[in-house]
Amino acid sequence: MKDRNFNYIKDLTRYERQKTWEVKIGGVPVGGNNPIRIQTMTDTNSKDTDATVDQIVRVIKAGADYVRVTVKGIYDAENLKNIKKELVTRGYETPLIADIHFNPKLAEIAAKYVSKIRINPGNFYDKRAQFKNKLYTDEQYKNELVKIEEQFIPFLEVLKKTKTALRIGANQGSLSDRVMSRFGDTPSGIAESVLEFLRICKKVNYNNVVVSIKSSNTRVMVYTTRLLNYKMRLEDMKFPLHLGVTEAGEGEDGRIKSAVGIGALLADGIGDTVRISLTEKPIKEIPVALKLVNHFKSYQNHEAITAPLIAQTNPFEYERRSTRPVLKMGGKQLPVVIADLGDHKLQEMLPIRGKLIPDYFLSGNKIIDIEGESYPVITLEEYLFESMRWGRMKFIRTNKMEFDRFMDMNPEIITKLKQTRKTVLILESFNKNPMAELRAFFMSLETHIWKVPVILYRKYEENVLEDIHIKASADLGGLFLDSYGDGICIANDSENITFTELKDLSFGILQASRMRVSKTEFISCPGCGRTLFDLHETTLKIKGHFKHLDHLKIGIMGCVVNGPGEMGDVDYGFVGAGINKITLYKGLQPVKRHILYENAVEELEQLIRENGDWNEPAD
Secondary structure (H helix, E strand, O other), X not given: OEOOOOOOOOEOOOOOOOOOOOEOOOOOOEXXXXXXXXXXXXXXOOOOHHHHHHHHHHHHHHOOOEEEEXXXXXXXXXXXXXXXXXXXXXXXXXXXXXXXXXXXXXXXXXOXXXXXXXXXXXXXXXXXXXXXXXXXXXXXXHHHHHHHXXXXXXXXXXXXXXXXXXXXXXXXXXXXXXXXXXXXXXXXXXXXXXXXXXXXXXXXOOOOEEEEEEOOOHHHHHHHHHHHHHHHHHOOOOOOEEEOOOXXXXXXXXXXXXXXXXXXXXXXXXXXXXXXXXXXXXXXXXXXXXXXXXXXXXXXXXXXXXXXXXXXXXXXXXXXXXXXXXXXEOOOOOOEEEEEOOOOOHHHHOOOOOOOOOOEEEEOOEEEEOOOOXXXXXXXXXXXXXXXXXXXXXXXXXXXXXXXXHHHXXXXXXXXXXXXXXXXXXXXXXXXXXXXXXXXXXXXXXXXXXXXXEEEEEEEOOOOHHHHHHHXXXXXXXXXXXXXXXXXXXXXXXXXXXXXXXXXXXXHHHHHOOOOOOOOEEEEOOOOOOOOOOHHHHHHHHHHHHOOXXXXXXXXXXXOOOHHHHOOOOOEEEEEEEOXXXXXXXXXXXXXXXXXXXXXXXXXXXXXXXXXXXXXOOO
């Protein structure tokens, strides 16, 4: 089925890797017919050759296809020569990538020694936006682009000579004043910041380019990457795409958030290389990336999915699907979590462990609320033909293939579902490509203007918690990002994964997809050579101290290069400002500068108190 409305991918109902140009990165090309490449970034001091090489070797052995290295100054750039030489001496030819901000001169030096340079279009030639609301006339805007072209073309000529690839990687939080003035902090603005540079590359016939859009907001990251992909193809560009959710965090939160954002794009065949940004050691990122990429290999050759009529939501903007409110579901209510009790009774599982209490429970052929009130779960046949059910609250459990067959034989169900006021669908998928099949079902609902709320149900057979975190988040997260679904229920056929872990995963997917906030959101970067404190340990300390503030988003950033911008829409920020120094932010504004690291957590609590956002933790 062709997506006639937007055409951001070829087919919304069939998994197929998108065709992109092949880009040479050392001896490991990306794009074209190559597999999805895995990469990470070192967090060592780039001046320390042995420590950096040791870490690079460890991540290569773990499965990294590329490794990125921080370049802060001239010495770091020149030391790439020694790092590369030592790697070759040890027998490793894995391509190195230099990470450059603010200083094009460093990029020219690094290009002599590495296989790819990563630049940020928002701060490579421009200064990061100062948010001064400067208005640019068309002439002023054009003149700024001319200045960038005059500086950028000589740099591209250097890359041509050294046969070095380029990644143009935009971050939501580091756009130029020029872009902010005309487009704002929007998907259009982020995409345009990349396209400005791509048009220059195309003009001088430099195609050895990979592009990326990064944001800690999964919705922004997915919508903007789709939009960039769509706009590139309008301008006859097929540059490979690098995927990542920046500042995803640590632990299960970081894994779920990464799988939701990256998975939504991989499910549509978008993406040629992946980096999982965890606030942990780089080697921890590789297994997660491999599991995520391998999961989508299982989508290949899935059973055909039909969707004869199209009623697709805008894939570049969020708009909640319109439904009738039923109990706590649908309408303007937050998506619910339904916990599958399996063989257990509700009384056995009480009290519920943790703060996250499911809204409902699935027990065999009934749904139970926390007070014990129950509602029947019935089949399509029972719904249509048993008049005793009419007017009573009920759940219909079905899947798309079953529903399509039933509707063909019993078209009167269309009228009945339109009229119903006390019915909720529990929809599951047995297809290897659940995201496309479930999405096709929602498109059918929209075509018939059915306002019935829908609970997404998926059952797994996993023995490892991380595996179900990645698979469930990748299968279902993209649907919630597109506002499909009024609730979630995840089941698993294994005693190795507990009831509590499954219901917490459901809450985690809703939070990562920006549909329901149920706990404090910590946006923390993975760290790099610019970080001057133990980021993982600090993140755990801050999470422990502020985890009860579930109405707040708190950023924990290693340095000021990307930190202030990549914190995005945080309420408060904790940002490295130098050796043993931290700057605290209220939103995007620094309010306590260069305070001692050992005092910073207490100072952050005081700042939150001063602004009236502090709640005392429950006993």
